[in-house]
Amino acid sequence: MSAAPDHRTLHNRVLAEVGPAIAAGEYEPGSVLTLDRLANRFGVSRTVAREAVRVLESMRLVVSRPRTGVTVRPPEEWSVYDPQLIRWRLAGPRRIDQLRSLTELRAAVEPPAAAFAARRGSPEERSSLTELNGRMVATGRSGDLEAFLRLDVEFHRRILQMSGNEMFAGLTGVVSEVLTGRTEYHLMPRQPRPEALNLHTHVAEAISGGLADVARAAMRAIVDEVVAALEDEETAGGG
Amino acid sequence: MSAAPDHRTLHNRVLAEVGPAIAAGEYEPGSVLTLDRLANRFGVSRTVAREAVRVLESMRLVVSRPRTGVTVRPPEEWSVYDPQLIRWRLAGPRRIDQLRSLTELRAAVEPPAAAFAARRGSPEERSSLTELNGRMVATGRSGDLEAFLRLDVEFHRRILQMSGNEMFAGLTGVVSEVLTGRTEYHLMPRQPRPEALNLHTHVAEAISGGLADVARAAMRAIVDEVVAALEDEETAGGG
DNA sequence: AAGCTTCATTGGTAACACTATTAGGGCGCG
DNA sequence: CGCGCCCTAATAGTGTTACCAATGAAGCTT
Numbered sequence: 001m002s003a004a005p006d007h008r009t010l011h012n013r014v015l016a017e018v019g020p021a022i023a024a025g026e027y028e029p030g031s032v033l034t035l036d037r038l039a040n041r042f043g044v045s046r047t048v049a050r051e052a053v054r055v056l057e058s059m060r061l062v063v064s065r066p067r068t069g070v071t072v073r074p075p076e077e078w079s080v081y082d083p084q085l086i087r088w089r090l091a092g093p094r095r096i097d098q099l100r101s102l103t104e105l106r107a108a109v110e111p112p113a114a115a116f117a118a119r120r121g122s123p124e125e126r127s128s129l130t131e132l133n134g135r136m137v138a139t140g141r142s143g144d145l146e147a148f149l150r151l152d153v154e155f156h157r158r159i160l161q162m163s164g165n166e167m168f169a170g171l172t173g174v175v176s177e178v179l180t181g182r183t184e185y186h187l188m189p190r191q192p193r194p195e196a197l198n199l200h201t202h203v204a205e206a207i208s209g210g211l212a213d214v215a216r217a218a219m220r221a222i223v224d225e226v227v228a229a230l231e232d233e234e235t236a237g238g239g
Numbered sequence: 240m241s242a243a244p245d246h247r248t249l250h251n252r253v254l255a256e257v258g259p260a261i262a263a264g265e266y267e268p269g270s271v272l273t274l275d276r277l278a279n280r281f282g283v284s285r286t287v288a289r290e291a292v293r294v295l296e297s298m299r300l301v302v303s304r305p306r307t308g309v310t311v312r313p314p315e316e317w318s319v320y321d322p323q324l325i326r327w328r329l330a331g332p333r334r335i336d337q338l339r340s341l342t343e344l345r346a347a348v349e350p351p352a353a354a355f356a357a358r359r360g361s362p363e364e365r366s367s368l369t370e371l372n373g374r375m376v377a378t379g380r381s382g383d384l385e386a387f388l389r390l391d392v393e394f395h396r397r398i399l400q401m402s403g404n405e406m407f408a409g410l411t412g413v414v415s416e417v418l419t420g421r422t423e424y425h426l427m428p429r430q431p432r433p434e435a436l437n438l439h440t441h442v443a444e445a446i447s448g449g450l451a452d453v454a455r456a457a458m459r460a461i462v463d464e465v466v467a468a469l470e471d472e473e474t475a476g477g478g
Numbered sequence: 479a480a481g482c483t484t485c486a487t488t489g490g491t492a493a494c495a496c497t498a499t500t501a502g503g504g505c506g507c508g
Numbered sequence: 509c510g511c512g513c514c515c516t517a518a519t520a521g522t523g524t525t526a527c528c529a530a531t532g533a534a535g536c537t538t
Contacts, residue, residue, distance in 0.1 A: 003299075008498085009521095009522070009523095010522075010523070011293070011522090011523095034486090034487065034488090035487075035488070036487080044523080044524090045523060045524050045525075046524090046525090047286065047522090047523065047524070047525090048522085048523065048524090050290065050488085050489090051289065051290060051293045053488095054250070054290045054293050054294055055293055055294065055297045058294045058297050058298065058321075058323070059297070060242075064487095064488065064489095065487085065488075065531085065532080066486090066487055066488040066489070066530070066531040066532065066533095067485080067486060067487050067488070067530095067531060067532050067533055067534095068486090068487075068488085068531095068532080068533070069486090069487065069488080070487095070488090075405075076400075076408065078409075079320070079321060079322065079409070080405050080406060080408075080409040081318070081320030081321070081406070081409055082297075082318060082320070082321070083318065084297070097405075098405075100404075101404045101405045101406045101407075102406060104351070104355075104404050104406070104407070105348070105404070105406040105407070107351065108347050108348045108350075108351045108352075108407075109344070109347045109348070111347075112343070112346065112347045113347075116343075161315075165339075165340045165343050165344070166314075166319050166336075166337075166340045167319060167320070167340045167341060167343070167344040168340075168343070168344070168347075169315065169319075170317075170318070170319040170320055247489095247531095248488095248489065248490090249489075249490070250489090250490090273519095273520070273521090274520085274521070275520090283490085283491090284490060284491045284492070285491090285492085286489095286490065286491070286492090287489090287490065287491085289521085289522090292521095303521065303522095304498085304499075304520085304521075305497070305498045305499055305500095305519085305520055305521040305522075306498065306499040306500060306501095306518090306519055306520045306521075307499075307500085307519090307520070307521085308519095308520060308521080309521090479538100480537100480538090481536105481537085481538085482535105482536080482537070482538095483534100483535085483536075483537090484533105484534085484535080484536090485531105485532105485533100485534095486531105486532100486533095486534105487530105487531085487532100487533105488529105488530085488531080488532105489528105489529080489530070489531085490527105490528085490529075490530095491526100491527085491528085491529100492525100492526090492527090493524105493525090493526095494523105494524080494525085495522105495523085495524080495525105496521105496522075496523075496524095497520105497521085497522070497523095498519100498520090498521080498522090499518105499519085499520080499521100500517100500518090500519090500520100501516100501517090501518085501519100502515105502516090502517090502518100503514100503515085503516080503517100504513100504514090504515080504516095505512100505513085505514080505515095506511105506512090506513085506514100507510105507511085507512085507513095508509100508510090508511080508512100
């Protein structure tokens with residue numbers, strides 16, 4: 001959604017085929033792709049294949065060594081924060097695991113981010129949150145799920161960016177993927193739960209008022225609920 | 240420390256010069272590097288320059304467009320979780336900011352990671368932590384700072400990996416960079432503080448005993464102290 | 479077991495054709 | 509006269525081919 005790669009270039013098209021395949025575990029760790037095979041398989045020049053491999057290498061999906069070829073690395077070594085890789089994995093067979101990990105990450109980061117936002121955000125930024133929250137409430141009532149999703153993403157994004165911490169801000173893409181994925185895989189209620197909306201209002205007002213501890217607690221309530229909902233889904237064997 | 244790029248290849252050497260320069264802010268966002276200039280400046284072929292640019296592009300440091308050239312993106316858009324980029328920025332002029340952001344991230348993630356480790360780690364993994372902690376205590380007394388650092392990194396790494404969350408586990412590199420950077424920039428006491436060591440012992444025993452809440456609280460005490468120490472350092476104008 | 483040879487495969491170079499993008503000029507129209 | 513549209517040309521990056529160098533794993537030799 002946020003950071004689509006440019007599919008006009010050839011190496012990106014190659015990447016868009018090989019990357020998801022590796023991310024999905026279709027190649028065992030240790031298996032080998034040679035440049036020539038890649039080039040032949042996709043009908044592209046060696047140069048293009050090499051550029052694709054360079055990118056895979058910088059994501060730590062593979063290593064490229066002379067005489068050996070391009071070797072797939074074990075998943076533990078992948079750069080799991082790379083936005084492209086996150087998307088590839090969310091499209092793959094392990095998407096539920098991936099979604100759980102990402103949601104637990106959100107649960108860890110967003111409460112402190114809300115606290116920092118209350119402390120470090122400018123007064124204008126902070127009060128703009130309540131305005132945004134107002135629109136969320138209205139849209140939630142209207143039942144337009146897609147519009148609500150956009151506002152929800154924007155809400156969480158702004159808090160992360162107001163936190164004054166670049167690493168937190170760097171998770172906006174993740175949060176947007178998680179929220180989007182959650183609706184896409186129908187892990188969301190058809191209408192936003194009033195309680196959840198209330199909590200968002202509490203977060204907005206706490207941040208506006210500079211109440212770091214309240215903001216953290218309210219945000220914690222939001223994300224803990226999300227984690228719990230995901231666990232229910234898993235133990236219920238739902239899918 | 241953990242993930243050194245392979246400097247034997249030319250494009251990696253180019254990358255090792257251009258990357259840190261961009262990361263250090265030596266090029267304004269919007270400024271343009273053409274392939275020809277890069278190739279000439281480093282005395283390499285266009286192909287090599289292109290491969291380096293591909294990698295920079297996948298880190299979102301630059302965009303490459305026909306007719307325009309290779310444009311530096313604003314820092315907000317960079318992939319700040321990329322291990323290479325983290326290292327480059329830690330070597331640059333904003334390193335203290337970077338270290339603060341990373342430390343706050345640790346503070347957010349490690350307590351829940353410890354809780355998950357207590358719940359999800361295998362009995363062997365969990366009890367091996369107390370063994371490791373024993374060695375830390377011994378080494379802390381001996382005063383061998385370098386050996387202590389290695390054990391400390393290993394301690395936190397294992398907890399992240401025991402957490403059963405790939406995103407948390409993916410931060411091991413970050414934690415290792417932060418701990419290493421902290422000693423390198425002399426933000427550490429000459430000898431580990433007995434209180435901090437005690438807290439590590441609490442963490443190890445809580446995880447061994449499967450006490451998630453205790454593990455989280457003890458880990459929170461550790462990281463909160465680190466954050467506080469960093470804030471003192473900053474307000475004291477130290478460096 | 480140590481060292482040597484082989485050779486598949488990546489790494490690097492060069493030169494060229496193709497293509498996308500945009501600046502600017504010219505043209506027509508209001 | 510001024511505005512807007514279209515065409516053209518210049519300027520990058522993009523993609524291809526061909527070739528040689530360097531590497532290092534595997535097997536062979538001693």
